[in-house]
Amino acid sequence: MVSAPLIANFWKMFGDERATKFVLALHQRSRIQGRLQFWQESMLEEFYRNTETAPLDFKTVLSTFNICPVHQAELLEDTVSIEYGTRKALKPAEIDRANNTYPFASTVKYGPCWVEAKTTATVFYCPACRDALRNERA
Numbered sequence: 049m050v051s052a053p054l055i056a057n058f059w060k061m062f063g064d065e066r067a068t069k070f071v072l073a074l075h076q077r078s079r080i081q082g083r084l085q086f087w088q089e090s091m092l093e094e095f096y097r098n099t100e101t102a103p104l105d106f107k108t109v110l111s112t113f114n115i116c117p118v119h120q121a122e123l124l125e126d127t128v129s130i131e132y133g134t135r136k137a138l139k140p141a142e143i144d145r146a147n148n149t150y151p152f153a154s155t156v157k158y159g160p161c162w163v164e165a166k167t168t169a170t171v172f173y174c175p176a177c178r179d180a181l182r183n184e185r186a
């Protein structure tokens with residue numbers, strides 16, 4: 049569940065760039081690894097200290113920050129197809145653009161270059177990100 053006052057305080061304390069970086073890493077690397085990075089823990093500790101917030105466990109951090117940092121919209125679950133195979137690596141500028149414009153379009157899940165039996169995966173997406181991506185491709 050998204051806690052709007054907590055999110056607003058977090059943004060106020062760290063600013064758009066750092067707060068966005070925190071949330072993107074949370075839903076990408078941290079979700080896969082099942083834990084926070086050291087720098088994320090440091091940010092949270094500073095936040096707890098300054099706002100007198102009781103520390104949250106990892107699962108609660110995930111659900112509390114279940115938002116798209118670009119659109120401030122709650123992330124929803126969807127089932128998408130998995131695309132296997134070798135892909136052209138994205139250029140840093142393309143990754144930046146996606147992270148700044150539609151970080152949670154999540155229209156497809158990329159699998160490894162070999163093909164596995166599984167054809168679909170659960171992803172988290174932001175409806176506004178999907179709109180932004182659709183508009184760009186239209």
Ligand SMILES: [Zn+2]
Binds near residue numbers: 116120121150151152
């Ligand atoms: Zn979004």
